[in-house]
Amino acid sequence: MKLREEILSAHSKEHSLYIAGWIGGDAKRFSQLMQLFLEDEYRVVQRSAWIISLVAEKHPELMTPHLPEMVARMETVGLPSAVKRNVLRVMQHMTLPPELHGPVMNACFQYLEDPKEMIAIKAFSMTILSNLAQAYPDIKNEIRILLEDLLEHDPSPGIRSRAQKVMKDIS
Numbered sequence: 001m002k003l004r005e006e007i008l009s010a011h012s013k014e015h016s017l018y019i020a021g022w023i024g025g026d027a028k029r030f031s032q033l034m035q036l037f038l039e040d041e042y043r044v045v046q047r048s049a050w051i052i053s054l055v056a057e058k059h060p061e062l063m064t065p066h067l068p069e070m071v072a073r074m075e076t077v078g079l080p081s082a083v084k085r086n087v088l089r090v091m092q093h094m095t096l097p098p099e100l101h102g103p104v105m106n107a108c109f110q111y112l113e114d115p116k117e118m119i120a121i122k123a124f125s126m127t128i129l130s131n132l133a134q135a136y137p138d139i140k141n142e143i144r145i146l147l148e149d150l151l152e153h154d155p156s157p158g159i160r161s162r163a164q165k166v167m168k169d170i171s
Contacts, residue, residue: 001019001022003019003029003032003033003036004036004040004044006019007019007036007044007047007048007051008043008044008047011047016047016050016051016054017054019051020051020054020055020058023051023055024055024058024059025058025059025062027062030055030059030062030066031066033048033051033052033055034048034052034066034069036048037049037052037073037083038069038070038073042080045080045083046080046082046083049082049083049085049086049087050082050086052086052087052090053086053089053090056090060090060093060094063090063094067094067096067097067100068099068100070087070090070091071100071103071104071107072103073087074087074103074104074107075103075107081117081118081121084111084118084121085118085120085121085124088108088111088121088124088125088128089120089124091104091124091128092124092127092128092131096132098135101132101135101136104128104132105129105132105136105139107125108125108126108128108129109125109129109142109146111125112125112126112129112146112147112150113146115153115154119154119156119158119159120158122150122159122162123158123159123162126143126147126162126163126166127162127166129143129166130143130166130169130170133169133170140170143166143170144167144170147163147166147167150163151163
């Protein structure tokens with residue numbers, strides 16, 4: 001399969017599942033997908049992000065060698081929301097290596113503080129920060145303050161639900 005051409009040929013859940021199935025647990029195919037995600041143009045990057053999250057659900061071990069590159073990608077200014085959302089969706093279920101804790105924490109705090117950021121991105125960021133708070137209890141108060149502010153200024157059901165869960169987890 002010519003992966004880039006296949007990604008551009010259609011954009012649907014079924015098609016993304018088809019490509020994710022083709023990649024399966026194959027590290028070489030997954031590396032091809034990651035290269036497209038990290039280096040290609042907007043549409044390819046956006047569609048690749050969704051496929052990455054689908055593959056990572058079944059084969060999270062494939063993500064490990066690519067985590068430093070993904071974290072570096074999170075620091076890109078103007079990163080499309082779909083990319084952030086899918087990267088964070090994957091990271092919330094992973095054990096991150098200690099050398100990535102700082103950059104991931106910084107990105108997640110920035111996403112929570114940004115009033116223009118999408119609800120899903122904020123929700124995934126809350127979960128990641130809650131997970132990291134187990135290793136860094138000093139950040140619990142900062143998380144709590146941010147969540148209280150979010151609940152006051154953006155009381156959407158998604159924010160409220162995730163924030164309440166995270167508040168319990170960090171108490």
